Amino acid sequence: MSQTSTYRTAESVSPKHPDKLCDQISDAVLDAYLNIDPKSRVAVETVGGHGKVFVVGEVTSSGEVDIESIVKSIAGQIDVETRIVRQSTEIAQGVDTGGAGDQGIMVGYATNETPELLPLEVVLARKLNQKIYSKWPYDGKTQVTLRDRLIISIVASFQNAKSDELVSEILRWVKHEKLASTDENVEIIVNPAGDWNVGGFDADTGLTGRKLVVDNYGPRIPIGGGCFSGKDASKVDRSAAYIARKIARDYLKQRNAKEVYCYLAYAIGKVEPLEATVIIDGKSEIVEGYDLSPRGISKFLNLERPIYEQTAKYGHFGHSEFAWEK
Numbered sequence: 001m002s003q004t005s006t007y008r009t010a011e012s013v014s015p016k017h018p019d020k021l022c023d024q025i026s027d028a029v030l031d032a033y034l035n036i037d038p039k040s041r042v043a044v045e046t047v048g049g050h051g052k053v054f055v056v057g058e059v060t061s062s063g064e065v066d067i068e069s070i071v072k073s074i075a076g077q078i079d080v081e082t083r084i085v086r087q088s089t090e091i092a093q094g095v096d097t098g099g100a101g102d103q104g105i106m107v108g109y110a111t112n113e114t115p116e117l118l119p120l121e122v123v124l125a126r127k128l129n130q131k132i133y134s135k136w137p138y139d140g141k142t143q144v145t146l147r148d149r150l151i152i153s154i155v156a157s158f159q160n161a162k163s164d165e166l167v168s169e170i171l172r173w174v175k176h177e178k179l180a181s182t183d184e185n186v187e188i189i190v191n192p193a194g195d196w197n198v199g200g201f202d203a204d205t206g207l208t209g210r211k212l213v214v215d216n217y218g219p220r221i222p223i224g225g226g227c228f229s230g231k232d233a234s235k236v237d238r239s240a241a242y243i244a245r246k247i248a249r250d251y252l253k254q255r256n257a258k259e260v261y262c263y264l265a266y267a268i269g270k271v272e273p274l275e276a277t278v279i280i281d282g283k284s285e286i287v288e289g290y291d292l293s294p295r296g297i298s299k300f301l302n303l304e305r306p307i308y309e310q311t312a313k314y315g316h317f318g319h320s321e322f323a324w325e326k
Helices: 018-036 067-075 089-095 120-135 163-176 236-254 294-301
Strands: 007-013 041-049 052-060 079-085 104-111 140-147 150-158 181-190 259-266 275-280 283-286
Touching: 007 120, 018 041, 018 052, 018 067, 052 067, 067 079, 104 236, 120 140, 120 150, 120 163, 150 163, 163 181, 236 259, 236 275, 236 294
Parallel strands: 052 079, 150 181
Antiparallel strands: 007 140, 041 052, 104 259, 140 150, 259 275, 275 283
16 A cells, blocks of 8 residues: 655745845844843834835834834835834733733744754755855745655746756756755746846835744744744744744754644733643643743843844744754
8 A cells, every 4th residue: 555645845035035124124123222222122013115114113122223224224225214112001011020022822843854953845945045045145935845855846936047047056956955855857947927137125015024934834834923023032922932942942852752843822911821832743741841931031042132133034943043943
């Protein structure tokens, strides 16, 4: 009796994609405030496109930052408008006592199928994107489909890249890629709507937090919380997602497991999580040995530093320089 094949697909977007530009702007604004005041409360969203960037949100900080300069350092010469107010006093009264900045369910994940402890399809799509971006540093997307561990199709759309050159770059990449084999009849689809030279904010609009699945673990792993970018560590959407990843990694290594899920749930203004469970190769346990209060997470992972703009480029997980990846 033959086994049914498993198909998996994931995508990656380049740092010049409009949504990623917005993520980077929001996190660069956060970094600027944290550089002045590590206790800054920041929740900043960015929307941009067609000559205009709008930055809106809530900030409580002892300092001020030049948002227009930050935007232009990332997006170039563009019209910038801002609407920044202080954090709501009704929200602040729950956060001031150490409670979570919002409710939410955060999911952490780790698997032993790649050195990054991420799903294979996610790693491959990202690595291919980084490879192409190193040659064409523009707006672009990649997508990889696997049948079991075999690459059966690749999609790549990149600004300013001619189709024949893009195909050659992909063929060189698959030849040297060691994590997966490539089907001899692999389907390679490049610039399927035609070669293109207008990208980024000139071609499309972007919005902070619109690439949640790319930022997390790909489409086959659930996500529960909101976006990360533009939010300080009091927002458990970000900080609890990071500690959930750390917990999943730790349990994976300690138990020599194949895959681990971690689920953390919070209520606004409450210090401790309502749920803290791990599922280790299908078996559920209560998380033990971690301070899962927002302040405890922030202290453990040292999250009051200006480290976030870098997280907004190629996903928040699988990069060794971040504390939740150690």
